[in-house]
Amino acid sequence: MIPPAPPPPPRSRAWSWRSQAFRGLCYQILTLVLLVLAISYLMSNTFANMRTRGIQSGFDFLLQPAGFAIGESLFEFDSAQGYWVAYLVGLSNTLRVALVGIVFATVLGTLIGIGRLSNNILLRGLCAVHVEVTRNIPLLLQLFMWYFVMTELLPSIEAPLQPMANVFFSKNGLQYPLPEWSAGHWGTVFGLLAGVLAWRAWVRRAVHQFETTGLYRPGRTHLTGVAMWLSLTVLGWLAGGAPGELSIPEVTEINVVGGGAVTPEYLTVLIGLSIYTSGYIAEVVRSGIQSVAYGQHEAAVALGLSRSAELRLVQLPQALRVIIPPLTSQYLNLIKNSSLAVAVGYPDLVSIGSTALNQTGRAIECIAVLMLCYLTLSLLTSAAMNLYNRRVRIRDR
């Protein structure tokens, strides 16, 4: 017979210094009071300083005309438009360089990370040198070096490099032919989208077939999918009347007109950011692959898989789960590092923000807008990557 449990000891009195909960409450209230006092002291200083220096405050400046021109922009901007439009231009420029940079850095970084695990000593050494050099030199210095290459070492606009017909590469940036927009291109766009859907449906069908019958043709499913996608795009283009006008850049005596173009500043930031981040992504990918148990490699070899099939079917899918969280932080770093674009004169968010700050003198508001934009970008990126992470992680019961 078990004796009944003794009653719990009476709870210590709530308002006693011996009660942990009460002490905790006191500490928290004390911290908050100190914080509020500090903030109000600093704010009173700020208001006094602003009064003596005659600085205005408030966010109304966002609606006033900006009064400065911006070198490059995705959409038309003239100086009579408000500061908020200027900020939007800056944001779009930041995104334009960061998103393309993320794609380049991921592709390059993945290849180099895999290369570091190759049994080919030459390749492994080359990849290791790339990783060490990019990671151990500050990004700002790398950007300055790329900018020097872009603006001093490249030939001038009179005698540009021509890697392909109608592609010009010079101190004035890169100019390339661009299809001219016409109504017939709606057919192409439609075909492109239909092609993606058809590809997806085809892969689903193949997976379904594999799950029900066990018939599996590696490689051929996606190959057929790509073929379907391309042919539907071409069909759409033909259905739209095959519009073929290209806007081809032409060299005049002083510059190149027509076609698509990117400035040397954009190229500098893009190349600098992509190469710098690729070193970090390579390390993330390498450690991810190395984290896959060695038995998986042995099993793959025992099954007779080739090295590329082993990477594609066995190692990368398992490594992906380890790779994604650190990869997310590299993406966040890339977005934040794109703020260094201001050093080479690319009109990104920071550059617009500091111009606005110099013109209006409203330091607090301008920097607040700047930080808010970056915080939002960071949060959105983490949210998107978390979503993806949830899709690829191992599902426990």
Next chain:
Amino acid sequence: MINPAVFIPIAARLPPSNAIGAWPWLRRHFFDSAANSFLTLLVLALLLFALPPLFNWAVLHAVVQADNAACRAAAGVGACWGLVTEKGRLILFGRYPYEEQWRPLIASALLVLLLVVSCLRFFWRPTLVLAWVVVFTVFYGLMKGDVAGLTPVDTDRWGGLPLTLLLSSVSLVVAFPLAILLALGRQSQLPAIRTLCVIFIEFVRGVPLISVLFMASFILPLLMPQGAKIDVLVRVLIGMTLFTAAYLAEVIRGGLQALPKGQMEAAHSLGLGYWQIQRKIVLPQALRLVVPAIVNTFIGAFKDTSLVTIVSLYDLTGAVQLALGDADWRKFFIEGQLFVAAIYFIACFAMSRYSQWLEGHLHTGTRRQ
């Protein structure tokens, strides 16, 4: 009669003859598949294409003496290392008065020496903290002057290597206690304190360093009481310290989370209070786990210091831009930048190797072979 129960080892057989020797080794490493052979040839071609011209440029046709005319003659063919001979002191010490540059030299040497000493485990004892305080005081006295008959030099003329060293080490050293408090606060049971720490850490980690530096250089003067001036170097130091503290706090939190819960429970059952537990049980173990990660944070801070160029302090990266303001030498920009890049590379590479070595070295007690 051989006893079948006795194990008689026989010598291992040699590997098959087609697996030993130079050619099989070459084949295994370079030509084991068509793709691999292609890659080998590609890399070899790349090296053959790039290395000889690079060697010619950097060594064979290079101009070493500070001779502008010779450099101009060799432009495009040979490197002009003469730039480094000519502008080396400007790159290393920025705008510090020329005849006083022995002072930053000694100051940086002292700081580097202390950094090296701090890396050796033999010196990890409380007196090291005292050494840091002494060296920082001597560093400041030497650089600032106005004591012991040294001419005063304003902080806005400090630059180059000493500035880089000062900013990165001060921001890490000052950020360290702050980071411990933030990390503990983030793990705390008290909701208000935890929320404040989380907000601070996530906010700082969500914005780029440039915006923090902008904030430090534009908003900090507004926060001061009227009439008080705050030195530009101090402003930047505050900004960098807060930034480093947020990252360091996350590193330390990693160490805190890695500790088994039993440690805390055991400490509680011994009747230790909160701060006693942290000081005697938790922090010694948690910090030991994250020392390599702290070194990596320091590498990051060392590289991030280059950003102060944007708020017009001339550290190593800024000083090389400054040195090349001279129109005569502007053409040889890349040589100057390569020189500075080499300094950064050597410092960061050495530190990252040290961090890797430390990782293996520190865990020998807990790892089972």
